[in-house]
Amino acid sequence: GEYTLTYFPVRGRGEAIRMLLADQGQEWIEDVVNGEIWQKGDLKQLCVFGQLPRFQDGNFILHQSNAILRHLARNHGLYGQDAKEAALLDMVNDGVEDLRLKYGHLIYQNYESGKAAYIEALPAELRPFEKLLAQNDGGKGFIVGKQIAFADYNLLDLLHVHLVLAPNCLASLPLLAGYVQRLNARPLLKDFLESDARKKRFINGNGKQ
């Protein structure tokens, strides 16, 4: 059905969804909610958990960014080739979520005081993904199996935002560095990354990055 993403004018928890849709050649409506509108509360009270993103697939409404990614994965062949690959993709996506939560805590709770220590610890936080790449076809492909999956888009977004926070964070993680370059070069994703909408979009809601 027709896709609509209702979210704030930030990358945040919406960007992996946007990159999946763009790379899969899908169109969608950006229903952008700014802070003022959100503060009124009318929309918030309609949201299952009082939060955004909200995704509409025709008249089917879904919340929770990871549930949205998985819904799109099921409908676009982005959940691996079998149950084992699907399970590994869930493992990877949960690992992305763990680090995303830590990143969100840094950005929104203790940016000034926590930034140095966070960056110091970052290579160790990212190394599990380097190892997973190394175990899959020498790290020259995707995070699991032989095809791109929803967890790739979520991991790519996580790497994008960490490269802004700490430009050298992949210096000791060559497979991840190559992975980012390789995915960024995918024609439809490249167009998306070069679009004005992407370029003008803040990463987080408080302007910190």
Ligand SMILES: N[C@@H](CCC(=O)N[C@@H](CS(=O)(=O)O)C(=O)NCC(=O)O)C(=O)O
């Ligand atoms: N687990 C949820 C978390 C959603 C969430 O935290 N949304 C925040 C915005 S952001 O963290 O995704 O940028 C929100 O709606 N905040 C506004 C509010 O809580 O009133 C998800 O993954 O979708």
